[in-house]
Amino acid sequence: MQRGSSPSSSRRRPVSAEGARLRCEAALADGYSVALACDPSLEGVLGATGIGYLAHADAGRVRLVPRDACQARFGEQVVDTPSDASDELVMLARRVYKGIERHVATGCPRARNGACPTNCAGACARRLVYASASDAPGMPEALHRYVRKAFAEGPRMRMLIADELVVEVDELARYVLNECEHTKQFARFSLLADGSLFAAFRPQADTIPLTAGYFAARMGGERFCIVDPVHRSAAFHDSGKLGGRKGHTVVRLDRESADQLLAAKDLSPDEPYVRALWKRFYDSVTLPGRDASQRGYDLRAGWMPRRFWGGLTELDQRVDAEASTIPERYADKTLN
Amino acid sequence: MDTLTKLGILADAAKYDAACTSSGVDRAPQAGKVGFAQGGGLCHSFTPDGRCVTLLKVLMSNACSYDCAYCVNRRQASVPRATFTPRELAELTVDFYRRNYIEGLFLSSGVLGTPDATTERMIECLRLLRDEYRFNGYVHAKVIPGTSDELVDAIGRLADRLSVNLELPSSASLSQLCPDKDAHGISHPMAQIHRTRVAEEQFLKERRKRKGRSKLEGSPITNALVTATPANPQPQTEALGAFAPLTQVERSSRLTSAQQLRQAEESDVMSLRAVGMQMTLRARSTVASSKRRFVPAGQSTQLIVGATPEDDNHILQLSNVLYQRFDLKRVFFSAYMPMVDDARLPEQGAPVPLRREHRLYQADWLMRYYAFSPDELATPEEPWLDLDVDPKLAWALRHIERFPVEVMDAPIEVLLRVPGVGPVGARRIITARKAGPVTFDDLARMRITLKRARHFLTCGGKRDPKSPLDAQLIREKVVSDAKQSAYNRTRRHAEGQLSLF
Numbered sequence: 001m002q003r004g005s006s007p008s009s010s011r012r013r014p015v016s017a018e019g020a021r022l023r024c025e026a027a028l029a030d031g032y033s034v035a036l037a038c039d040p041s042l043e044g045v046l047g048a049t050g051i052g053y054l055a056h057a058d059a060g061r062v063r064l065v066p067r068d069a070c071q072a073r074f075g076e077q078v079v080d081t082p083s084d085a086s087d088e089l090v091m092l093a094r095r096v097y098k099g100i101e102r103h104v105a106t107g108c109p110r111a112r113n114g115a116c117p118t119n120c121a122g123a124c125a126r127r128l129v130y131a132s133a134s135d136a137p138g139m140p141e142a143l144h145r146y147v148r149k150a151f152a153e154g155p156r157m158r159m160l161i162a163d164e165l166v167v168e169v170d171e172l173a174r175y176v177l178n179e180c181e182h183t184k185q186f187a188r189f190s191l192l193a194d195g196s197l198f199a200a201f202r203p204q205a206d207t208i209p210l211t212a213g214y215f216a217a218r219m220g221g222e223r224f225c226i227v228d229p230v231h232r233s234a235a236f237h238d239s240g241k242l243g244g245r246k247g248h249t250v251v252r253l254d255r256e257s258a259d260q261l262l263a264a265k266d267l268s269p270d271e272p273y274v275r276a277l278w279k280r281f282y283d284s285v286t287l288p289g290r291d292a293s294q295r296g297y298d299l300r301a302g303w304m305p306r307r308f309w310g311g312l313t314e315l316d317q318r319v320d321a322e323a324s325t326i327p328e329r330y331a332d333k334t335l336n
Numbered sequence: 337m338d339t340l341t342k343l344g345i346l347a348d349a350a351k352y353d354a355a356c357t358s359s360g361v362d363r364a365p366q367a368g369k370v371g372f373a374q375g376g377g378l379c380h381s382f383t384p385d386g387r388c389v390t391l392l393k394v395l396m397s398n399a400c401s402y403d404c405a406y407c408v409n410r411r412q413a414s415v416p417r418a419t420f421t422p423r424e425l426a427e428l429t430v431d432f433y434r435r436n437y438i439e440g441l442f443l444s445s446g447v448l449g450t451p452d453a454t455t456e457r458m459i460e461c462l463r464l465l466r467d468e469y470r471f472n473g474y475v476h477a478k479v480i481p482g483t484s485d486e487l488v489d490a491i492g493r494l495a496d497r498l499s500v501n502l503e504l505p506s507s508a509s510l511s512q513l514c515p516d517k518d519a520h521g522i523s524h525p526m527a528q529i530h531r532t533r534v535a536e537e538q539f540l541k542e543r544r545k546r547k548g549r550s551k552l553e554g555s556p557i558t559n560a561l562v563t564a565t566p567a568n569p570q571p572q573t574e575a576l577g578a579f580a581p582l583t584q585v586e587r588s589s590r591l592t593s594a595q596q597l598r599q600a601e602e603s604d605v606m607s608l609r610a611v612g613m614q615m616t617l618r619a620r621s622t623v624a625s626s627k628r629r630f631v632p633a634g635q636s637t638q639l640i641v642g643a644t645p646e647d648d649n650h651i652l653q654l655s656n657v658l659y660q661r662f663d664l665k666r667v668f669f670s671a672y673m674p675m676v677d678d679a680r681l682p683e684q685g686a687p688v689p690l691r692r693e694h695r696l697y698q699a700d701w702l703m704r705y706y707a708f709s710p711d712e713l714a715t716p717e718e719p720w721l722d723l724d725v726d727p728k729l730a731w732a733l734r735h736i737e738r739f740p741v742e743v744m745d746a747p748i749e750v751l752l753r754v755p756g757v758g759p760v761g762a763r764r765i766i767t768a769r770k771a772g773p774v775t776f777d778d779l780a781r782m783r784i785t786l787k788r789a790r791h792f793l794t795c796g797g798k799r800d801p802k803s804p805l806d807a808q809l810i811r812e813k814v815v816s817d818a819k820q821s822a823y824n825r826t827r828r829h830a831e832g833q834l835s836l837f
Contacts, residue, residue: 080458082451158769161764162778189435197434215436217372220472253824260487274431280340281432282381284347285393289673289688290385296826299386303379313382313437323340329427330339 064140276323282314360633400446418805422461440474481521649719651708756789
């Protein structure tokens, strides 16, 4: 992902990691607890965790708080950490991440040459990546305590699946993973007049950076953009032109850019008819005698949460009326 | 007739097919192609009745020359008829795929003249899709009984999954309701698909061994498959009942259940994703689906329940044989919806046996993922599944003397028998107990369904305080809980059926 990064990182006085460490040490020496204010991203949280660690702070005397919702408690001093766009914080975050992988994997029965094995994809550390995309306000502190525990427990960490700290991060990660699945399921692309595809999707976690690779793989040579206006992240894909071999890039947007991307698009002339085709298909496949009134509960709403319905072509009642022109390739082909 | 109208007719005509999964094959994206396939599949929408929409499920044509009594598309039915052109359907598939509406195509068809003529048309569509439109996504195709071996082979190289519908649970019912079909016509392509997959598996294993020694020449996969298909396959006179046991080659090519159990215990519970196939205790192939060229996602089938008199024990026995004999990935059950006036069928307005379908799916799941045998779930003496209580709970209540099970030392196959403990939960318990004693609070944190499980477990020798000690009281409580669910109350009202407990 292009760093630049959390919307909260703009318009702040630059802080260095070393400066934050020194202020943290000083506050602790004065008998205070420390609230490390960080960007609620993987880099922000792991970097801040690294700063606390380098300040030799006891885990019980440091907590991580999102920078935008930071309020000191009694006997606590707030210490600002560098933005997650800062190179030194990213380097520190990377050290922490690699450290967990190495530390937890040492002695792990699945480890190869002391490193986290590829077949479990470093699951102990990987869950941090997912959890960090959560919107939950307690996410930075949950990850901080998880990381501390991982360093304390080492390879035993993978057995502590009933531990409260592990369960808390696990819940965050699973929620994000679910939102990633919802993004893959329910994002709907429209074909624009210039031949590219566009989708806007509003998940309850920052899923675009985690799913951009999936969409790039799925779409092959297509040029597309998917935007999440809630988290102001967007993925662009243009095979061979963006992001090196991957063909895609993920960026953070300011409000103006997000609004521009979401502005009304010039659709391909075929688009209304293809949407109508999809809605017709959807309307035709319902089976009688099996709906919510026959089950005692709404199975559809369970699988497909209502908050996504507004963006689904198949549930958009305007679609039928808008399909006034039949594209040539779908006109009467004599067989009936 | 424009495509919008045709699509309405041909989607409506295909909706009675239960299968709509895009699972079973991993295929990486390829340069110049659109799409890829992931083993877990993906649902892109859900119908008002809650069924997953993952594929564009349509008929090529609903102009059918067969006359199956229960079918809305039968020859004598008075319905509007339509037929897609192959290119039209290929265009439609790619258009939907690009917009993230679907994972691929599910192509079935009424019998347009003859099975071969229909299949040729389906193959033409799939060829366009794969070769001209460079579609690399998922394709499920139906095999029409009576299709020639060559065409089954050809469509099997274009589709990821093939299915031959069993239609009904016995040969007698089939001959009564489907005058144009017979059991042999159904089991023959199933056997062919299985045989070809086994041959390809053998070939791929040999190639793996040879790899590095010499480069392959020509197109040996084709040769291997041709030689694997006998010129005069053994006729199966009593097709649905004449399933031979697995051959030695077939058995040796698969993991044994002991190996599965060992692997299951070692599986990584820290992983956030549970991969279904890795959880199953069924023997499975050691060859990756991504290496296969012929029906890489395997075959499935579907049968209608509730239209004919076969009991659940019969249906589960049949499913079990199909899994063993033809290595089917899934058997789908479709609750009969009375749409047709026919003296041989339940009358219109009769309730759809939704709960029966649901319980059969649960029982099928227990056979595939929990190593239950059919007779354990619906016995020959009590051949119907209980409709109020799920089959695993019903089994546990029938064998309550085997409980409670101690979480600290029960092996995985015993934990899997505990109601409320699933394949993931059992593996989590095994991992967690290595770190220390496991309590009921720990089980709750591990997402074990304690509402059911607490009655059948002890933690460190202690029962859960919320569970009654007396077996009869446990029975009464769990049955009462099950009966009071909104689902059971609604369906009992609609179906008016009795419970065994």
